[in-house]
Amino acid sequence: MPVPPKYLSPSTGSPRLWSGSGTGGGQQGRAMAASKVVSILVLAFLLLAAVAFPVSAGPRQQGKKGGGGGNSGGGNLKPWECSPKCASRCSQTQYAKACLTFCNKCCAKCLCVPPGFYGNKGACPCYNNWKTKEGGPKCP
Numbered sequence: 001m002p003v004p005p006k007y008l009s010p011s012t013g014s015p016r017l018w019s020g021s022g023t024g025g026g027q028q029g030r031a032m033a034a035s036k037v038v039s040i041l042v043l044a045f046l047l048l049a050a051v052a053f054p055v056s057a058g059p060r061q062q063g064k065k066g067g068g069g070g071n072s073g074g075g076n077l078k079p080w081e082c083s084p085k086c087a088s089r090c091s092q093t094q095y096a097k098a099c100l101t102f103c104n105k106c107c108a109k110c111l112c113v114p115p116g117f118y119g120n121k122g123a124c125p126c127y128n129n130w131k132t133k134e135g136g137p138k139c140p
Contacts, residue, residue: 075112075124082107090140092117099140106130106139 077085082104090099107113110126121128121139130138 075107075110075126077107077111077113079108079111082111082113085113089113089117093140102138103140110139 086100086103086107090096090103093099103113106127109130110124112124112127114120114122114124114127121137127139128137132138
């Protein structure tokens, strides 16, 4: 029985299935698989980079040393940073115990201590605006 022409190999004429691509059909498939692998690796790298280095949406704030803030706090100190900041602020007063007590209380609320030993309360609005019942300054 004769073999139909579409099943004959074009190069040898022997009866086997012919894919129509000739020689090198396996190399083309390997090249496509390699490009898919490279694409997947690039996407994985970009995803990893996006997770490792997130981009912030807004501008970065650079506060003054000692913190800032409004009436409800808002300074940039951590609660455990209040004690050394107040110790520095109250180091040159003759009323150190009262100064430390009220400075620590104000810092706990405002998370801010103005720089220096006296004054400079404009750097910390919450600290500056907290008043006693009589209207005097609460924070040293």
